[in-house]
Amino acid sequence: MTTSINEQYMRAALVEAQKAYVIGEVPIGAVVVHDGVIIGRGHNLREHLNDGVAHAEIMAIQEACGMLQSWRLIDCDLYVTIEPCLMCSGAIVNSRICSVYFGSRDPKAGAVRSLYQVLEDNRMNHQVNVTEGILSKQCSQIMKDFFKAARKRKKKN
Amino acid sequence: MTTSINEQYMRAALVEAQKAYVIGEVPIGAVVVHDGVIIGRGHNLREHLNDGVAHAEIMAIQEACGMLQSWRLIDCDLYVTIEPCLMCSGAIVNSRICSVYFGSRDPKAGAVRSLYQVLEDNRMNHQVNVTEGILSKQCSQIMKDFFKAARKRKKKN
Numbered sequence: 001m002t003t004s005i006n007e008q009y010m011r012a013a014l015v016e017a018q019k020a021y022v023i024g025e026v027p028i029g030a031v032v033v034h035d036g037v038i039i040g041r042g043h044n045l046r047e048h049l050n051d052g053v054a055h056a057e058i059m060a061i062q063e064a065c066g067m068l069q070s071w072r073l074i075d076c077d078l079y080v081t082i083e084p085c086l087m088c089s090g091a092i093v094n095s096r097i098c099s100v101y102f103g104s105r106d107p108k109a110g111a112v113r114s115l116y117q118v119l120e121d122n123r124m125n126h127q128v129n130v131t132e133g134i135l136s137k138q139c140s141q142i143m144k145d146f147f148k149a150a151r152k153r154k155k156k157n
Numbered sequence: 158m159t160t161s162i163n164e165q166y167m168r169a170a171l172v173e174a175q176k177a178y179v180i181g182e183v184p185i186g187a188v189v190v191h192d193g194v195i196i197g198r199g200h201n202l203r204e205h206l207n208d209g210v211a212h213a214e215i216m217a218i219q220e221a222c223g224m225l226q227s228w229r230l231i232d233c234d235l236y237v238t239i240e241p242c243l244m245c246s247g248a249i250v251n252s253r254i255c256s257v258y259f260g261s262r263d264p265k266a267g268a269v270r271s272l273y274q275v276l277e278d279n280r281m282n283h284q285v286n287v288t289e290g291i292l293s294k295q296c297s298q299i300m301k302d303f304f305k306a307a308r309k310r311k312k313k314n
Contacts, residue, residue: 052252087247095209
């Protein structure tokens with residue numbers, strides 16, 4: 001898979017992140033790709049659904065499971081704008097995702113490179129290939145914009 | 158909280174595990190308790206829902222979030238028959254559960270005591286109290302029974 005194809009899928013994940021941004025959710029987006037086709041899309045909906053499980057990766061994985069009618073997402077890859085947290089990394093392992101591509105690291109909660117490196121832990125029953133840094137500037141910029149605007153709103157109130 | 162009250166809630170989690178057992182799912186059950194009331198129940202439904210995210214803890218947490226209309230399960234405790242995996246441990250941290258009580262360890266995938274100890278990791282933005290060993294014999298027995306029966310069925314075919 002060439003870099004430009006990876007960027008194409010990450011752009012689709014960024015479109016998802018933008019959907020979260022405009023409704024006031026932390027702007028993280030994800031897509032699941034199977035045989036070159038996007039079969040799951042998700043963006044963070046924690047506040048709107050009142051559900052701490054409703055992260056972008058979980059939403060995309062569940063949609064992909066529905067599409068394939070299987071909990072095993074064999075030969076599927078996941079693209080996500082920000083490094084997955086522990087919950088999402090665990091969901092990626094549990095659903096047997098093949099490869100994960102993420103944009104920017106999350107030093108406070110990332111479980112793929114930052115706090116933990118769970119996707120490549122060979123004690124688990126499944127390991128996941130990891131590539132980071134795809135469109136990382138755009139992926140981190142939308143987060144910076146979001147939190148800057150949130151701080152501004154807070155100051156006004 | 159006395160041991161007998163903990164056992165009472167673990168019995169409710171075991172009832173959930175039994176619901177999974179009778180429909181051929183790995184028999185793990187969980188409940189979320191708030192102010193002495195069970196506000197979320199869940200059992201493993203991975204095969205029936207074709208969804209790798211559908212673990213007992215996730216189902217119980219999502220029901221509890223719906224009950225409280227909040228993703229923050231403040232002052233809530235979770236009882237689960239088997240040590241949570243990485244995904245569920247991450248969901249427990251993300252939803253700000255106060256205390257986790259589990260029955261038996263899962264040496265192959267447990268992320269609370271066995272492979273990882275994520276609930277007490279002080280690098281995370283939330284820590285969770287952990288008590289293990291509540292009705293551990295019953296919690297592991299239903300798993301042993303399930304896998305023994307599964308092996309028998311496999312031999313017959």
